[in-house]
Amino acid sequence: xxxxxxxxxxxxxxxxxxxxxxxxxxxxxxxxxxxxxxxxxxxxxxxxxxxxxxxxxxxxxxxxxxxxxxxxxxxxxxxxxxxxxxxxxxxxxxxxxxxxxxxxxxxxxxxxxxxxxxxxxxxxxxxxxxxxxxxxxxxxxxxxxxxxxxxxxxxxxxxxxxxxxxxxxxxxxxxxxxxxxxxxxxxxxxxxxxxxxxxxxxxxxxxxxxxxxxxxxxxxxxxxxxxxxxxxxxxxxxxxxxxxxxxxxxxxxxxxxxxxxxxxxxxxxxxxxxxxxxxxxxxxxxxxxxxxxxxxxxxxxxxxxxxxxxxxxxxxxxxxxxxxxxxxxxxxxxxxxxxxxxxxxxxxxxxxxxxxxxxxxxxxxxxxxxxxxxxxxxxxxxxxxxxxxxxxxxxxxxxxxxxxxxxxxxxxxxxxxxxxxxxxxxxxxxxxxxxxxxxxxxxxxxxxxxxxxxxxxxxxxxxxxxxxxxxxxxxxxxxxxxxxxxxxxxxxxxxxxxxxxxxxxxxxxxxxxxxxxxxxxxxxxxxxxxxxxxxxxxxxxxxxxxxxxxxxxxxxxxxxxxxxxxxxxxxxxxxxxxxxxxxxxxxxxxxxxxxxxxxxxxxxxxxxxxxxxxxxxxxxxxxxxxxxxxxxxxxxxxxxxxxxxxxxxxxxxxxxxxxxxxxxxxxxxxxxxxxxxxxxxxxxxxxxxxxxxxxxxxxxxxxxxxxxxxxxxxxxxxxxxxxxxxxxxxxxxxxxxxxxxxxxxxxxxxxxxxxxxxxxxxxxxxxxxxxxxxxxxxxxxxxxxxxxxxxxxxx
Ligand SMILES: Nc1ncnc2c1ncn2[C@@H]1O[C@H](COP(=O)(O)OP(=O)(O)OP(=O)(O)O)[C@@H](O)[C@H]1O
Numbered sequence: 001x002x003x004x005x006x007x008x009x010x011x012x013x014x015x016x017x018x019x020x021x022x023x024x025x026x027x028x029x030x031x032x033x034x035x036x037x038x039x040x041x042x043x044x045x046x047x048x049x050x051x052x053x054x055x056x057x058x059x060x061x062x063x064x065x066x067x068x069x070x071x072x073x074x075x076x077x078x079x080x081x082x083x084x085x086x087x088x089x090x091x092x093x094x095x096x097x098x099x100x101x102x103x104x105x106x107x108x109x110x111x112x113x114x115x116x117x118x119x120x121x122x123x124x125x126x127x128x129x130x131x132x133x134x135x136x137x138x139x140x141x142x143x144x145x146x147x148x149x150x151x152x153x154x155x156x157x158x159x160x161x162x163x164x165x166x167x168x169x170x171x172x173x174x175x176x177x178x179x180x181x182x183x184x185x186x187x188x189x190x191x192x193x194x195x196x197x198x199x200x201x202x203x204x205x206x207x208x209x210x211x212x213x214x215x216x217x218x219x220x221x222x223x224x225x226x227x228x229x230x231x232x233x234x235x236x237x238x239x240x241x242x243x244x245x246x247x248x249x250x251x252x253x254x255x256x257x258x259x260x261x262x263x264x265x266x267x268x269x270x271x272x273x274x275x276x277x278x279x280x281x282x283x284x285x286x287x288x289x290x291x292x293x294x295x296x297x298x299x300x301x302x303x304x305x306x307x308x309x310x311x312x313x314x315x316x317x318x319x320x321x322x323x324x325x326x327x328x329x330x331x332x333x334x335x336x337x338x339x340x341x342x343x344x345x346x347x348x349x350x351x352x353x354x355x356x357x358x359x360x361x362x363x364x365x366x367x368x369x370x371x372x373x374x375x376x377x378x379x380x381x382x383x384x385x386x387x388x389x390x391x392x393x394x395x396x397x398x399x400x401x402x403x404x405x406x407x408x409x410x411x412x413x414x415x416x417x418x419x420x421x422x423x424x425x426x427x428x429x430x431x432x433x434x435x436x437x438x439x440x441x442x443x444x445x446x447x448x449x450x451x452x453x454x455x456x457x458x459x460x461x462x463x464x465x466x467x468x469x470x471x472x473x474x475x476x477x478x479x480x481x482x483x484x485x486x487x488x489x490x491x492x493x494x495x496x497x498x499x500x501x502x503x504x505x506x507x508x509x510x511x512x513x514x515x516x517x518x519x520x521x522x523x524x525x526x527x528x529x530x531x532x533x534x535x536x537x538x539x540x541x542x543x544x545x546x547x548x549x550x551x552x553x554x555x556x557x558x559x560x561x562x563x564x565x566x567x568x569x570x571x572x573x574x575x576x577x578x579x580x581x582x583x584x585x586x587x588x589x590x591x592x593x594x595x596x597x598x599x600x601x602x603x604x605x606x607x608x609x610x611x612x613x614x615x616x617x618x619x620x621x622x623x624x625x626x627x628x629x630x631x632x633x634x635x636x637x638x639x640x641x642x643x644x645x646x647x648x649x650x651x652x653x654x655x656x657x658x659x660x661x662x663x664x665x666x667x668x669x670x671x672x673x674x675x676x677x678x679x680x681x682x683x684x685x686x687x688x689x690x691x692x693x694x695x696x697x698x699x700x701x702x703x704x705x706x707x708x709x710x711x712x713x714x715x716x717x718x719x720x721x722x723x724x725x726x727x728x729x730x731x732x733x734x735x736x737x738x739x740x741x742x743x744x745x746x747x748x749x750x751x752x753x754x755x756x757x758x759x760x761x762x763x764x765x766x767x768x769x770x771x772x773x774x775x776x777x778x779x780x781x782x783x784x785x786x787x788x789x790x791x792x793x794x795x
Contacts (some may be wrong), residue, residue: 009033047076057082189222220269237730294451299736308459309349341493355495390434396620398675442467446476483733530709537686540572560679563667566692581666609665681705685717
């Protein structure tokens with residue numbers, strides 16, 4: 001910070017405005033010292049600050065501004081808690097009420113022993129206070145109090161000197177706490193994986209400031225870690241071809257080294273990351289260590305479940321008799337594949353059921369539960385101590401559907417496992433005490449969640465996994481459901497026949513035909529329940545406004561009309577369409593209350609989607625709700641703006657700081673809509689989204705529609721989606737399963753040799769870089785500004 005900056009030192013008298021969204025505050029201070037021409041005793045200070053307490057003294061640096069309405073104010077860029085200086089001030093500081101248990105005598109002793117930089121000494125080493133014999137608890141209290149008052153500001157001050165704005169500084173501080181500066185000067189590249197909003201380029205700039213050389217191992221390792229995370233999240237693969245990784249690393253590192261020299265350093269960087277347990281390199285593939293471990297762990301848990309299955313003790317005749325009774329009570333006659341599914345599920349440790357919409361998956365789950373209870377003499381009374389059935393799905397909505405159809409408790413997988421939806425989940429080791437576990441919407445379950453789920457299963461449990469393998473794979477890396485099915489290790493039934501009886505419905509048949517590769521231009525023909533409106537990308541918003549407006553004229557509630565799009569950005573992207581539709585169905589009118597968060601206006605009746613899991617409020621990622629109340633800061637005792645949202649009967653009040661957990665939901669991503677169905681689906685697809693257009697995307701979007709489907713946009717975008725079969729994700733779960741079940745890869749049958757090592761230690765087979773370099777190096781691939789977080793839903 002330049003020395004000629006204007007400053008004020010003073011005590012905060014009254015904070016009269018605080019915006020929790022961006023930490024902006026306005027307050028007055030009583031001036032103690034300044035280098036500015038200012039005659040008053042007080043001055044109004046504005047700016048973004050972390051903690052500011054009334055009656056405390058701070059130094060503010062910044063400049064004077066002349067506010068058109070409020071006159072002269074001091075706009076602070078940085079601030080620091082004032083430190084007591086000199087022996088006298090220090091003694092009265094330590095003997096103040098802030099430090100209970102320290103009187104004047106002890107304060108004198110601290111300053112005499114530790115000198116005038118006692119505060120720094122204690123912050124650096126809490127043992128510095130040992131000579132006072134205060135005991136651990138009291139010593140900790142003092143250190144905590146000092147850290148609270150002094151270290152936060154020091155860190156934030158330094159982060160702003162590094163050029164981080166307030167939002168990023170706050171995120172960084174929340175992550176590393178008082179160790180922030182140590183952590184980031186030691187290795188600025190750790191910010192890339194740890195902090196949302198910091199990419200390799202930003203970390204690289206910081207590294208330049210810290211004089212970290214271009215070929216420094218930390219830089220090379222930072223680039224490799226960033227690339228692996230970005231590639232895992234963008235492709236959904238759980239492994240990366242090593243030569244591809246190296247080519248990309250060479251492109252973003254661009255140091256002054258000779259290419260050969262840099263190649264060796266990249267190889268060394270990978271070796272070192274492998275030694276550090278961050279990445280794994282095996283047979284020319286590179287893995288994030290936690291994904292690598294997860295695939296192994298899943299394979300071993302599946303083996304354990306299979307090995308500990310105790311079998312069943314009823315006969316075929318008994319089964320047929322029970323099923324007949326069940327059919328009578330459910331008023332359904334299961335077709336042969338459905339009957340097979342129920343029987344297989346009851347006679348195997350692990351059973352996989354896949355089928356498109358309307359093929360009877362839900363009806364089969366009902367049958368499985370009923371038949372399981374009868375044949376195993378198990379209770380269906382959830383309040384009974386002996387109740388041992390767990391039903392769960394990855395989304396709240398799918399879980400609710402399961403609960404309603406079975407009449408038994410069903411919940412999200414997160415809730416079942418007691419997960420919080422935060423990073424801590426990775427270290428959670430829950431256990432599941434049930435005898436029958438049924439998971440619906442399995443295609444949405446990613447590698448890490450499945451690992452936690454299946455590791456929680458106890459020996460002897462029967463596991464039934466249900467889903468539609470042709471839908472989009474999970475948002476997170478992996479394609480668990482397809483891999484389990486494709487391994488051919490587990491009993492599997494693939495349902496093909498559609499049982500929905502809506503005679504006039506052509507939507508489900510269309511979806512099935514698209515999935516089977518049978519459709520070319522049928523999609524463009526208008527039918528009673530679906531239509532296609534061709535228009536340019538630029539016209540999509542206008543066409544959409546008209547459709548939405550007409551649908552409400554025809555009595556459709558906006559809650560039943562869902563626009564689904566593949567991407568957030570662009571004229572036909574989710575963000576733009578949300579604001580366009582909001583203007584049609586819930587516009588701003590004079591005297592209407594509204595609040596602003598970023599660029600988004602929220603009004604009563606707005607349809608919103610929840611973006612995180614908050615088990616304590618019983619609201620989960622993907623749930624759609626309606627704003628039913630806006631309480632402004634001036635209207636409540638907490639003095640914060642609040643939104644009251646009704647999530648299907650569950651009213652949740654969100655303070656402004658939590659509004660980042662919601663978004664408008666007139667239009668949502670197709671990924672987010674998985675597991676949900678809507679009366680009417682409007683699907684805009686345009687050529688600009690070509691990166692995303694695949695058959696399983698179109699299939700997933702179409703199958704969300706129950707009654708009406710309106711497709712809008714470029715004909716070629718739809719044609720491309722129909723013809724573009726989705727490439728399989730690159731994963732290694734199948735091989736891990738083969739290893740765990742001792743199956744030879746080229747000969748899928750069980751190997752008898754029990755002595756063979758189950759899991760070999762990961763080896764470092766580093767491809768020589770010459771092999772890599774024999775292929776042309778990609779030109780700059782534009783990854784510098786990309787961070788792993790860019791691939792997460794809702795950014
Ligand atoms: N064997 C059957 N005989 C008659 N009707 C059936 C049969 N199986 C399923 N159905 C009916 O077909 C419809 C679709 O079944 P279900 O909801 O179980 O399928 P699903 O695969 O779960 O579909 P989705 O994934 O779309 O929810 C339901 O109305 C159900 O009652």
